[in-house]
Amino acid sequence: MRATFHVVSEPGARRRLVVRGGQVARFGRSEWADYSFPDDAAMADVHFVVECGETSVTLRDLGTGAATLWNGAPTAGTLLRTGDRVTAGRTTWLVELEDVPVEAAGDGSESRGAAAAQPSQTAREWIEFLTYLGVDDEALEVPQDGQTADDLVAAFIEKEQFATAAQLRAHQLQARGAVWWGYETAAQRGIDRLPVPQRAALTAVRNWVARPSEAERRVCEGQAIAVDYNGPGGLLTAAAFFSGENVASPDCPTPIPPDPRLPGRLVTAMLLMEAAETQGEEQAAVWKRFLAAAKQMLAGPISWPEPPAASVA
Numbered sequence: 001m002r003a004t005f006h007v008v009s010e011p012g013a014r015r016r017l018v019v020r021g022g023q024v025a026r027f028g029r030s031e032w033a034d035y036s037f038p039d040d041a042a043m044a045d046v047h048f049v050v051e052c053g054e055t056s057v058t059l060r061d062l063g064t065g066a067a068t069l070w071n072g073a074p075t076a077g078t079l080l081r082t083g084d085r086v087t088a089g090r091t092t093w094l095v096e097l098e099d100v101p102v103e104a105a106g107d108g109s110e111s112r113g114a115a116a117a118q119p120s121q122t123a124r125e126w127i128e129f130l131t132y133l134g135v136d137d138e139a140l141e142v143p144q145d146g147q148t149a150d151d152l153v154a155a156f157i158e159k160e161q162f163a164t165a166a167q168l169r170a171h172q173l174q175a176r177g178a179v180w181w182g183y184e185t186a187a188q189r190g191i192d193r194l195p196v197p198q199r200a201a202l203t204a205v206r207n208w209v210a211r212p213s214e215a216e217r218r219v220c221e222g223q224a225i226a227v228d229y230n231g232p233g234g235l236l237t238a239a240a241f242f243s244g245e246n247v248a249s250p251d252c253p254t255p256i257p258p259d260p261r262l263p264g265r266l267v268t269a270m271l272l273m274e275a276a277e278t279q280g281e282e283q284a285a286v287w288k289r290f291l292a293a294a295k296q297m298l299a300g301p302i303s304w305p306e307p308p309a310a311s312v313a
Contacts, residue, residue: 002098003050003057003080004260005035008132009092016260017093018245019052027088042066043089050080057097059086072125082174083149085125094132096260098174120146130164133171133261139164153291162287166271169294170264175243177302178267179236180209181294185274186232194233197226201233208240210307217244232270239266 007015017035019025025034030045037043044064051058060077061068069087070078080086084095121129126143142155142164149172156165170178183205191199201223208216217240224237241247242262246255275286 001052001054001057003052004096004098005050005086005093006096006132006260007091008085008094008128009087009090016257019050019057021052021054023052025050025052029089037089037091040089040091043091047088048086057095072122082172092128094129096174120148120151122146126152130168133167133264135164135167136161150295153295157288157291160284162275162283162291163268163272165287165291166268166294167264169291169298170267171261172298173294175239175263176209176212177297178264179205179239179243180302180304181297182232182236182239182267182270183209184293185271185290186236189274189278194231198231198233201227201231201237205233205236205240206305207308208237210305212240212243214244217241218250232274235266235270235273239263239270242266 028046220237220240
């Protein structure tokens, strides 16, 4: 499994740190830390440790006297889940877990590899999170104290801010789940209606969702280029491609990590297009149907497609 820590304490921050299965990573201000934040004078030299195991990710405070905050409260140690916030000094990270097995949900909830349901949060925390996602400014006026993700999505629907609701759901589903959400939305309207290149791109999307390997991701890259990143096939193959850790060409010696928000934004763009092209149904009804499908996926477990026999190894 993998844990990604997104810095969200600074406006426009883009830094993200990845801790992979089997890794123990130290966070702090000094060069002794694996992940160092030398400009944060309020952080201890080595402030806390993250241990990423096969089925869980553990945060452990090192008892330096400078508190480590977990969702706003001091902690000596805890299991982390998607949506948690960790603060040390003046720096706050948003936690995102990937490839989480169902049995890792120790409190009876299901993790499914998609984001677990977020706990209720303050309006300020939601605004901070939405700012990180890059939503429209008007969406920042919606959050209230004590809202869960479902509450916030319902509020966005009431105000007909459907794209923002979709972007939040796409983030909760994570890249694979969000892309599958988009594929199933396109499939409901009928894939046969689309030109052959678009159908080929959507086949690549389905194959990647069924078997999210590096080879299948690169096939999606080729299909996205082939359709010039247009249409449902182009947007979803691009979302699959940008889900990886490196968007540089395979022969490039220096990896280039993509913006982790890109898959959700591309899926949202695809949904906007599908909603606009849906005939005989009011837009509000279309969006409510799309978003109800995402909520059902989050309730899980998600039914992933079977890998095709001829899929790329």
